Amino acid sequence: MAVLGRSSSSAAAVALVALALVSAVAGEVFFQEKFDDGWEDRWVKSEWKKEDGTAGEWNHTSGNWSGDAQDKGIQTSEDYRFYAISAQYPEFSNKDKTLVLQFSVKHEQNLDCGGGYVKLLGGDVDQKKFGGETPYSIMFGPDICGYTTKKVHAILTKYGKNNLIKKEVPCETDQLTHVYTLIIRPDATYSILIDNVEKQSGSVYDDWDILPAKKKRDPDAKKPEDWEDNEYIPDPEDKKPEGYDDIPKELTDPDATKPEDWDEEEDGEWTAPTIPNPEYKGPWTQKKIKNPNFKGKWKAPLIDNPEYKDDPYIYAFDSLKHIGIELWQVKSGTLFDNILITDDPEYAKKFAEETWGKHKDAEKAAFDEAEKKRLEEESAGSKDEDIDDEADEEEEDDDADFKAASSSAEETKDDSADEKPQTEEKVEEISKDASEKKDEL
Ligand SMILES: *[C@@H]1O[C@H](CO)[C@@H](O)[C@H](O)[C@H]1NC(C)=O
Ligand SMILES: *[C@@H]1O[C@H](CO)[C@@H](O)[C@H](O)[C@H]1NC(C)=O
Numbered sequence: 001m002a003v004l005g006r007s008s009s010s011a012a013a014v015a016l017v018a019l020a021l022v023s024a025v026a027g028e029v030f031f032q033e034k035f036d037d038g039w040e041d042r043w044v045k046s047e048w049k050k051e052d053g054t055a056g057e058w059n060h061t062s063g064n065w066s067g068d069a070q071d072k073g074i075q076t077s078e079d080y081r082f083y084a085i086s087a088q089y090p091e092f093s094n095k096d097k098t099l100v101l102q103f104s105v106k107h108e109q110n111l112d113c114g115g116g117y118v119k120l121l122g123g124d125v126d127q128k129k130f131g132g133e134t135p136y137s138i139m140f141g142p143d144i145c146g147y148t149t150k151k152v153h154a155i156l157t158k159y160g161k162n163n164l165i166k167k168e169v170p171c172e173t174d175q176l177t178h179v180y181t182l183i184i185r186p187d188a189t190y191s192i193l194i195d196n197v198e199k200q201s202g203s204v205y206d207d208w209d210i211l212p213a214k215k216k217r218d219p220d221a222k223k224p225e226d227w228e229d230n231e232y233i234p235d236p237e238d239k240k241p242e243g244y245d246d247i248p249k250e251l252t253d254p255d256a257t258k259p260e261d262w263d264e265e266e267d268g269e270w271t272a273p274t275i276p277n278p279e280y281k282g283p284w285t286q287k288k289i290k291n292p293n294f295k296g297k298w299k300a301p302l303i304d305n306p307e308y309k310d311d312p313y314i315y316a317f318d319s320l321k322h323i324g325i326e327l328w329q330v331k332s333g334t335l336f337d338n339i340l341i342t343d344d345p346e347y348a349k350k351f352a353e354e355t356w357g358k359h360k361d362a363e364k365a366a367f368d369e370a371e372k373k374r375l376e377e378e379s380a381g382s383k384d385e386d387i388d389d390e391a392d393e394e395e396e397d398d399d400a401d402f403k404a405a406s407s408s409a410e411e412t413k414d415d416s417a418d419e420k421p422q423t424e425e426k427v428e429e430i431s432k433d434a435s436e437k438k439d440e441l
Helices: 008-021 345-381 387-412 419-440
Strands: 028-033 043-045 058-061 073-076 081-092 099-107 113-115 118-121 138-145 149-158 161-164 178-184 189-194 197-203 215-217 232-234 250-252 274-276 288-290 302-304 320-329 334-342
Touching (some): 178 345, 334 345
Antiparallel strands (some): 043 081, 073 334, 113 138, 118 320, 149 161, 178 189, 232 288
């Protein structure tokens, strides 16, 4: 196997690690990062957001709980901050190749709103300026916000447009490490795995609206004059009965008599009151019958869409040269580790097993221990006080925190803070457009 990138010494080190992990690898590793010592030489922290003081610091740590305290990653360490960092590898294209993008992420902060995704970018990136606006080729990984957004993003940027995957892929939401893997194959199929288990798969053609629709409705077609699109018509057999309109709505009450004391001079001429006529059935309406010539709703015939052009390289990117992490975090604590870009899914699987897989049980035990300690400390802290009151207060505090978080996100948001929702909106619009296009068909 060939390990590309790095200065020769670290490349050799990585090669050794890789060899130790898997003895026989058929494929190529384009990038592999375990965040061992020296990681800072390989990663460039962006200047993005530095000027307005909202750029967050990364902490090189294994976090508050882990399966191996020596196995460090990088963790967001400040609340209400933007994070942007990237690394470079020798430029390649995934044309006619399988592409595997894999990394692990742990949200120690019990993430309520924030991303845990990475981006692959092309050759044309100024790493010092890498930020929310920097165009990317692939964005992949979990995204959590409130109760509604708990999904794995898989965005493919093709023809200048960010295309979201159309299938729902739920992400993990606990505070433990999970491995996310995206595999895109040269037959334009893909798989998304979490912890080495396939969660979604299919065709890039079907599950992203990258290409225009193959067929479209002929815009020049006209509905034929004699096209019958009324499903029901009046029954010609049903005729208005003779004298139907002569039936009065009301009748003079036959039982009414002029009161004894009626004084025509004072009260005017007596007229009998009226009562509803039981024979009266309202205005006549003709019965309706099924139209024997009904042809259904007229639709213009489908024709080949002149804008459609098959792209056998729908899955491919000409230039992949950078990996970036770009996030906004209200609450920090997201830890990235074990990033891998390769063409070999088997190698990726083993790499996940040797890293996350090896430590996950110990990590769970460490987490349970930390939780136990936290809960004990919490209840010890509230013993002297009125427990009910404190719980109430805490709840209010949490609420206030949450509000402060949202409003401060608003405040910090200048021109570029806006761009994230905009990107999302744009992307949503695109996919809405696309689904409308489909509906029309
Ligand atoms: C880095 O992480 C460790 C472990 O979670 C923590 O103890 C330390 O306070 C963190 N440092 C910063 C600067 O956040
Ligand atoms: C890690 O532990 C420290 C010390 O208890 C705490 O201040 C910090 O918030 C914890 N980090 C996360 C992400 O929970």
